[in-house]
Amino acid sequence: MTERTIKVDYVPRVEGEGSLQVKVRDGAVEDVRLRIFEPPRFFEAFLRGRKYDEAPDITARICGICPVAYQMSACHALEKSLGITVDGGLRELRRLLYSGEWIESHTLHMYLLHAPDFLGQPDAIALAREHPAEVKRGLELKRVGNRILQVLGGREIHPINVRMGGFYRVPTLEEVSELRPQVEKALLLAEESVRFFAQLSFPDLTEDYEFVSLVHPKEYPMNEGEVVSSEGLRLPAERFEEAFEEVQVPYSNAYHVVRKGRGSYLTGPLARYALNHDRLSPRALDLAREVGLGKVERNPYRSILVRSLEVVHACEESLAILERYRPPPKAWVEPAHSPLPGTYAAITEAPRGMLYHRYRVNAGGFLDEARIIAPTTQNQKRIEDDVRHVVGRSLDLDDPHLADACERAIRNHDPCISCATHFLDLTVERQ
């Protein structure tokens, strides 16, 4: 054979990777194992020995989609060591920042990762060819979410303007007035999104979820609240580990988190919605009624609708904050004292669900221990349960179609795993 040089010009992609092993015996599912290969990242280990005020920026690097959640959970936990309470205008700015993240993260999930599943398209690129107006709407909405992060956080991804007690600088009135019309437009796009997603055809399915989320008496939860379960649990966020535990499974590099004595549960939009429905913004509530969404939604495929309602809520909340905005006299609250040694924990609501941080601070203000439990980890076992049910219902499918059905079940919940799910390596052992 003659030697040939073939020009390729291919740029490789960084993708996650997962595999699914299914065992079927006598026509029934015996075992389903979702394996995540991603290597450990050791964030908890290299936080040890770092100064307490480095935690928000270090942990933000855990996720490029929801860095604000990491900054918020770290700040809320460690501000307790400083005797800081953030309220008034600074508290509102934190909610605005978080709203920006919900808008950009949810929109990414809805339009680029989830919507193709309902419109018969393999991915967002193909979707853009068939439905260009919808994809443009999604990208415009995401752009506004990113813009909020840029104005408040200094940049769209991994913001750099968050600190203990508030911000390094707060936006000027000019910056806010530039942002307002963009968020007004985003609210309209978000409403159009809800109506568009409501027309999709959803598989008819109800899952028996235990929902767990923060619940706040006055607002739809972002930064504060108690941990509440649909099955009767209620406890302060800092006592999370009394009721929940991380469990290692031998077949995956990802932890599972279970409610002690019960098992899997679901955190994220479906849980927040079920436990906080009445505290959604007025237009989000009206739209929920308009599209026929009840107070609780247990069909995981319809999570795209709930997510879109949360985007409406985040836009409305942002707008209200921007309209009230007067630059606070100081961009941050000064600590009442040096960090007191002790253990401090907090939970905030990342777009994908509860994000728990716990730190042990020593007398010098350095971290002796850090524990971070991300929503992806908390939902891992519940997603595996969903996949098990999908497999049980779809045993007549050939392997490629079964893999597709399983990937869809994962994309219902989590954009982080979704990166991996287009590469789900399915092994079915039929006996």
Added chain:
Amino acid sequence: MHEERMLQDIRRKVEEVARDNGATHVRRVALWVGALAHLTEDQARARWSEMTRGTVAQDSALDIEQSKNLDDPRAQSIVLTSIEI
């Protein structure tokens, strides 16, 4: 972590191109590495022979052009430029 995934994707592409061209063996693989890419020449060489074992790219030579141009639009990327079969 990202470096490993990128190399795996390159190997996958090399196998695909070889298969599409009816090749049973790949002799040489050429990469262009941007100045800001998350991969170094050492890392690539250390992993390539290991990760291509048992594939059509086993024992293939790896040519690496390391760019120093920070302003190149692809400065953060790696490009699989060509393969020789």
